[in-house]
Amino acid sequence: MTATVRAIRQAMPDTANPVVEVRNLSKRYGSSVEALRDVNLSFPTGQLISLLGPSGCGKTTLLKIIAGLLPATSGEVLVKGQKVTAPGPERAFVFQDFALLPWGSVLRNAAFGLELRGVPKAEREAKAKHYIEQVGLAGFENRYPHELSGGMRQRVGLARALAVDADVLLLDEPFSAVDEQNRRKFQEDLLRLRQIENKTLIFVTHSIEEAVYLSDRIVLLSPRPGRVSDIIEPKISRDRDPDQIRRDSGYLDTVETIWRGLRDYAD
Incomplete structure (x- = not known):
């Protein structure tokens, strides 16, 4: 692990100023498919947190449970201290x-x-x-x-x-259907809007580069059943030209660190 990256184990969730808390959350589909197992996470107010991991690890399932669109099998989600049972205005x-x-x-x-x-x-x-x-x-x-x-x-x-x-924006691979040029422009626009709106954003992506470029924190999920394997905080200054950020050694080192952690799970 480089000096520009800090990995935190699931046993050490951040409880400082969370707007969303995921507690001991598990999800099964029927009797045979276990999508998520015993996930514990805190999402601090005003941060952009990406969910990243191999296909089928439960990223979108977790996002939909937080949204109230899917029920958990066990465990709970709290938003602003209130248990999630359905979609809500926050x-x-x-x-x-x-x-x-x-x-x-x-x-x-x-x-x-x-x-x-x-x-x-x-x-x-x-x-x-x-x-x-x-x-x-x-x-x-x-x-x-x-x-x-x-x-x-x-x-x-x-x-x-x-x-x-809403206090929390939940984004499920929102840029996956656009070309690379537009994708990069969207990423820059999202960072700008985040500064203006000061929302908490939970962002599902398959792109390591996108997660590192955008995120205050990156939650790495293991292959199914999805569990939190690491939480990584990129140490990157974003008050620069986007091209400078993408050439920054901290950005490149973080991308490489995450890739090493995920490549054994690549299809």
Whole structure:
């Protein structure tokens, strides 16, 4: 382990100022598939934490349990001290497949979460327009999903999640369907938005480079059943040009350290 990386074992979770706590969480599908086993994690307020591991290790399952979209088999999730039993207004989910209303305009889609909460039309559209601009889609408010590129559709999903003003954003591989150029631009935009909004972000990715570039912490999950094998904190200053960050020795050393830990599990 290099000096730029600190690994923390699951037995030593960080309990400082957590907005989300995962306690002794396990998940089974039927009697044969054990997706997660005895996971303990704390997610501090205002951090971006990535879930990283081999395919099938339970990353998305864990994210959906935190979201309240799936029940745990045992254990519990607390958000702001309250046990999760269903989706709630303090959490917003950004889906990998966009999950947009095909009959709704960009504005309608971005405002949809607020519409479900009964926010008056003028108020919800004003807020949605603000976040449409924040994600770089100003001028596209009246377009429909079929008129947008994959990257633009994903930006609509992000605007919708931001508009509901949730404390925790849950992002399930949100950039996996876009090309590398757009993916890097999205990464930079996400860091900028995080500084502006000061949200807690829990981010599922298969990309080691993406996790290191974005994250305050990276949770490494073992192969199924998923357990926390390590928590890594990249020691990288992000107050620089993105290309400088990607050439930084700390960034490169962290990527290599994680790869060494995961390569035995590669397909």
